[in-house]
Amino acid sequence: xxxxxxxxxxxxxxxxxxxxxxxxxxxxxxxxxxxxxxxxxxxxxxxxxxxxxxxxxxxxxxxxxxxxxxxxxxxxxxxxxxxxxxxxxxxxxxxxxxxxxxxxxxxxxxxxxxxxxxxxxxxxxxxxxxxxxxxxxxxxxxxxxxxxxxxxxxxxxxxxxxxxxxxxxxxxxxxxxxxxxxxxxxxxxxxxxxxxxxxxxxxxxxxxxxxxxxxxxxxxxxxxxxxxxxxxxxxxxxxxxxxxxxxxxxxxxxxxxxxxxxxxxxxxxxxxxxxxxxxxxxxxxxxxxxxxxxxxxxxxxxxxxxxxxxxxxxxxxxxxxxxxxxxxxxxxxxxxxxxxxxx
Amino acid sequence: xxxxxxxxxxxxxxxxxxxxxxxxxxxxxxxxxxxxxxxxxxxxxxxxxxxxxxxxxxxxxxxxxxxxxxxxxxxxxxxxxxxxxxxxxxxxxxxxxxxxxxxxxxxxxxxxxxxxxxxxxxxxxxxxxxxxxxxxxxxxxxxxxxxxxxxxxxxxxxxxxxxxxxxxxxxxxxxxxxxxxxxxxxxxxxxxxxxxxxxxxxxxxxxxxxxxxxxxxxxxxxxxxxxxxxxxxxxxxxxxxxxxxxxxxxxxxxxxxxxxxxxxxxxxxxxxxxxxxxxxxxxxxxxxxxxxxxxxxxxxxxxxxxxxxxxxxxxxxxxxxxxxxxxxxxxxxxxxxxxxxxx
Numbered sequence: 269x270x271x272x273x274x275x276x277x278x279x280x281x282x283x284x285x286x287x288x289x290x291x292x293x294x295x296x297x298x299x300x301x302x303x304x305x306x307x308x309x310x311x312x313x314x315x316x317x318x319x320x321x322x323x324x325x326x327x328x329x330x331x332x333x334x335x336x337x338x339x340x341x342x343x344x345x346x347x348x349x350x351x352x353x354x355x356x357x358x359x360x361x362x363x364x365x366x367x368x369x370x371x372x373x374x375x376x377x378x379x380x381x382x383x384x385x386x387x388x389x390x391x392x393x394x395x396x397x398x399x400x401x402x403x404x405x406x407x408x409x410x411x412x413x414x415x416x417x418x419x420x421x422x423x424x425x426x427x428x429x430x431x432x433x434x435x436x437x438x439x440x441x442x443x444x445x446x447x448x449x450x451x452x453x454x455x456x457x458x459x460x461x462x463x464x465x466x467x468x469x470x471x472x473x474x475x476x477x478x479x480x481x482x483x484x485x486x487x488x489x490x491x492x493x494x495x496x497x498x499x500x501x502x503x504x505x506x507x508x509x510x511x512x513x514x515x516x517x518x519x520x521x522x523x524x525x526x527x528x529x530x531x532x533x534x535x536x537x538x539x540x541x542x543x544x545x546x547x548x549x550x551x552x553x554x555x556x557x558x559x560x561x562x563x564x565x566x567x568x569x570x571x572x573x574x575x576x577x578x579x580x581x582x583x584x585x586x587x588x589x590x591x592x593x594x595x596x597x598x599x600x601x602x603x604x605x606x607x608x609x610x611x
Numbered sequence: 612x613x614x615x616x617x618x619x620x621x622x623x624x625x626x627x628x629x630x631x632x633x634x635x636x637x638x639x640x641x642x643x644x645x646x647x648x649x650x651x652x653x654x655x656x657x658x659x660x661x662x663x664x665x666x667x668x669x670x671x672x673x674x675x676x677x678x679x680x681x682x683x684x685x686x687x688x689x690x691x692x693x694x695x696x697x698x699x700x701x702x703x704x705x706x707x708x709x710x711x712x713x714x715x716x717x718x719x720x721x722x723x724x725x726x727x728x729x730x731x732x733x734x735x736x737x738x739x740x741x742x743x744x745x746x747x748x749x750x751x752x753x754x755x756x757x758x759x760x761x762x763x764x765x766x767x768x769x770x771x772x773x774x775x776x777x778x779x780x781x782x783x784x785x786x787x788x789x790x791x792x793x794x795x796x797x798x799x800x801x802x803x804x805x806x807x808x809x810x811x812x813x814x815x816x817x818x819x820x821x822x823x824x825x826x827x828x829x830x831x832x833x834x835x836x837x838x839x840x841x842x843x844x845x846x847x848x849x850x851x852x853x854x855x856x857x858x859x860x861x862x863x864x865x866x867x868x869x870x871x872x873x874x875x876x877x878x879x880x881x882x883x884x885x886x887x888x889x890x891x892x893x894x895x896x897x898x899x900x901x902x903x904x905x906x907x908x909x910x911x912x913x914x915x916x917x918x919x920x921x922x923x924x925x926x927x928x929x930x931x932x933x934x935x936x937x938x939x940x941x942x943x944x945x946x947x948x949x950x951x952x953x954x
Binding site: 271274275277278286288289292293297298300302303310311312313314315316318319320351352354355356357358368369372376379385386387388389390391392393394395396397399401403405 | 614617618620621625629631632635636640641643645646653654655656657658659661662663694695697698699700701711712715719728729730731732733734735736737738739740742744746748
């Protein structure tokens with residue numbers, strides 16, 4: 269069973285909505301009404317040792333930061349500001365005090381950085397593997413929430429930064445080589461210590477220019493497929509527009525990999541993916557000058573279904589158009605190549 | 612390191628409060644302000660396979676119900692009504708579809724029963740062991756929240772039902788014997804399918820008669836120690852007042868165990884533990900006639916520190932008074948006897 273079938277099976281069993289529930293299972297966060305004007309965003313993400321992280325190369329402080337970042341990224345995905353967090357910490361009975369001190373410092377430091385407060389949770393014995401679950405609660409104005417389902421044919425598809433860096437970094441770790449090359453260390457750092465794009469997300473939500481948004485956690489191919497399915501549209505991505513291709517060249521040479529695979533199927537980018545009217549592109553680019561972020565148009569929304577990658581838009585021919593729908597990371601399917609996580 | 616030291620270490624690292632935070636780490640739930648009159652209660656509990664449950668005897672439907680009950684019990688512990696839930700479901704890659712169908716049906720059925728709605732979560736691959744984390748959000752009036760820290764010397768200590776049943780039931784399962792005796796099956800059922808005391812909790816919170824409350828999840832000895840420590844008081848418990856001692860007799864004979872051990876150190880009772888002015892005992896007992904619950908006075912709050920068990924209050928002598936502070940279940944300490952969970 270694939271992950272999305274599993275989620276669908278659970279979703280079908282849940283009861284009908286509550287008056288306060290604006291969005292249940294199926295977006296980056298659940299959305300519930302707080303007051304007449306404000307909503308709460310709720311998200312929960314789990315990292316399991318040797319599936320999502322490997323302590324032999326992941327320093328505890330950076331792992332603590334990452335647990336926060338991957339959850340906060342889901343709040344950013346809808347345009348919200350994180351406020352509170354709860355942690356379930358599963359550790360072996362004979363856990364290492366020093367590891368815990370580093371992890372806790374990273375976690376609470378990242379909470380402070382993103383403006384959210386750790387207010388509770390659970391501690392349990394988890395033999396064999398550490399198991400880390402965070403719930404993050406965010407807040408924002410009700411009218412500004414950016415859902416996955418708002419994309420329209422003709423929209424431009426934007427991403428907020430280079431893709432595939434974390435996937436390439438992970439493959440470098442898994443190769444067992446620790447090359448002393450700054451370009452490669454930057455990729456490894458993208459895997460170890462990702463950053464959630466909260467400031468940009470809030471700006472985009474407030475702008476009123478964005479039709480649909482989500483974060484990139486399972487790779488562009490899978491995440492854009494979700495956005496398209498929920499908006500009842502398709503998408504075409506131009507490979508040559510994917511930003512900062514050059515950052516992957518050294519790693520691609522080193523590992524003899526196709527960098528495009530990392531960019532479309534590699535997970536853990538934690539960049540924002542959003543769509544907007546092409547007539548608003550200039551306004552968006554002007555808005556972005558207010559902050560330290562960048563945004564890149566990488567394709568467009570079309571009528572129909574599925575996500576198509578166009579590798580060489582200059583030449584016509586079916587060989588250059590590839591259906592990449594859902595070709596990213598699936599938690600319950602072993603995926604070959606760059607997109608699989610630590611086995 | 613003991614569990615409470617671990618929690619204290621994390622608590623010290625968290626930042627200072629937010630204006631909306633009424634209670635952070637240290638009670639059954641975190642409490643945040645929703646409106647001027649209402650609060651949200653937030654709790655999170657994890658069950659790890661072979662630590663908290665064993666699939667060889669735990670039917671998936673009852674396990675799904677239990678994940679909900681143990682979390683909802685934390686909402687009840689403060690007098691609240693559960694409203695929403697998020698589930699993190701960690702399963703092996705080759706998980707059993709039938710097991711999942713049973714588990715999901717139990718979980719969503721229990722959510723409906725308690726009046727809360729599953730609105731989101733995460734699904735991850737967890738090799739070797741299933742890992743189940745639930746976050747539950749509850750609501751109640753701000754002025755009615757029952758914290759652990761309100762107990763006063765002279766208060767009567769009450770519990771809402773028989774203790775030690777689930778611990779005895781677990782020991783029966785662990786003994787490998789499945790006796791066909793209804794009295795013993797009732798104990799096993801207490802372990803498999805506990806019930807959160809939401810209706811009673813709401814009634815108690817609304818009554819204004821209760822000074823401090825929590826739920827019994829780690830055993831009376833440990834949970835009452837938490838309540839006493841946070842209220843800066845001590846407690847004396849009369850063994851002969853612990854209710855329904857008789858329900859444990861058959862199991863105690865069968866397993867050659869002291870039933871008192873199950874009653875004071877056995878976890879997973881999910882009954883309510885609360886304190887109130889002895890002058891209000893009649894009012895409390897009258898209130899309870901409005902619902903299907905029962906409550907039992909089992910001891911009293913005293914000045915000082917620690918929890919003392921008095922096994923035979925008729926005779927004086929130090930042998931009959933036993934300090935039982937924190938002698939319940941600790942998630943990171945191997946506890947001998949009845950209180951340890953599945954190893």
